[in-house]
Amino acid sequence: MNPRKPALPRPLALRLAATEYDRCATMFSVLEPGQWTAATDCPAWDVRQMAAHMLGMVEMAASMRENLRQQRLARRAVDQAGGLYVDALTQLQVGERADWAPDRISARFRARAPKAVTGRRRAPSFVRHRAMPQLQDVNGAQEPWTFGYLIDIILTRDPWMHRCDIASAVGREPVLTAEHDGVFVADVAAEWASRHGQPCTLTLTGPAGGSWRFAGGGERVELDAVEFCRTISGRVLGERLLATRVPF
Numbered sequence: 746m747n748p749r750k751p752a753l754p755r756p757l758a759l760r761l762a763a764t765e766y767d768r769c770a771t772m773f774s775v776l777e778p779g780q781w782t783a784a785t786d787c788p789a790w791d792v793r794q795m796a797a798h799m800l801g802m803v804e805m806a807a808s809m810r811e812n813l814r815q816q817r818l819a820r821r822a823v824d825q826a827g828g829l830y831v832d833a834l835t836q837l838q839v840g841e842r843a844d845w846a847p848d849r850i851s852a853r854f855r856a857r858a859p860k861a862v863t864g865r866r867r868a869p870s871f872v873r874h875r876a877m878p879q880l881q882d883v884n885g886a887q888e889p890w891t892f893g894y895l896i897d898i899i900l901t902r903d904p905w906m907h908r909c910d911i912a913s914a915v916g917r918e919p920v921l922t923a924e925h926d927g928v929f930v931a932d933v934a935a936e937w938a939s940r941h942g943q944p945c946t947l948t949l950t951g952p953a954g955g956s957w958r959f960a961g962g963g964e965r966v967e968l969d970a971v972e973f974c975r976t977i978s979g980r981v982l983g984e985r986l987l988a989t990r991v992p993f
């Protein structure tokens with residue numbers, strides 16, 4: 746199996762990254778004190794802990810030294826206790842910020858986000874085309890990814906989904922526009938269709954929505970764009986074609 750590569754042109758992927766980081770930072774800045782302890786759809790995390798993970802990922806993208814440090818500690822945790830690398834990494838990010846107040850997380854995220862975009866932009870081509878050493882479990886299969894897929898795609902999908910998670914947790918509507926979220930969701934939809942490989946017509950509603958015919962049409966799927974992403978990410982149980990997962 747060939748390692749998965751990003752489908753989006755790199756300039757577009759970086760534009761989406763910059764906008765997404767800015768929207769996350771803005772969301773953090775307007776959360777009320779009591780909302781930081783709200784439970785999220787990720788059972789182990791409240792809003793503050795989810796934000797701590799999001800900041801940890803930004804710090805990884807912003808600094809190669811920090812990236813290598815987190816990777817080293819996460820691999821050590823797996824070697825010592827077993828489990829999945831990604832779980833060890835996120836646990837590290839949350840645990841290291843266990844005593845961080847919301848204002849500190851919010852301010853640090855705002856300060857480091859532009860550096861994260863710069864760090865992602867500076868990733869050289871030979872690195873981006875290289876296969877990651879860890880296989881990824883998607884739809885019950887172990888698949889290889891290029892570093893480019895991680896850098897250009899997953900590192901934006903992760904904060905986007907968590908921004909929606911937090912909005913849901915605190916009872917707010919996430920900021921969504923066709924120019925940003927619509928482009929983002931279209932890429933997710935195309936990957937979902939390629940993963941299940943069946944003819945279908947997908948109609949997604951809301952500001953981030955759109956309509957697509959894949960492989961000539963077939964089964965009709967219609968729902969809200971954010972709910973579509975929540976379903977295929979595994980946050981909501983999906984049936985038939987919606988049981989096909991896409992990584993976020």
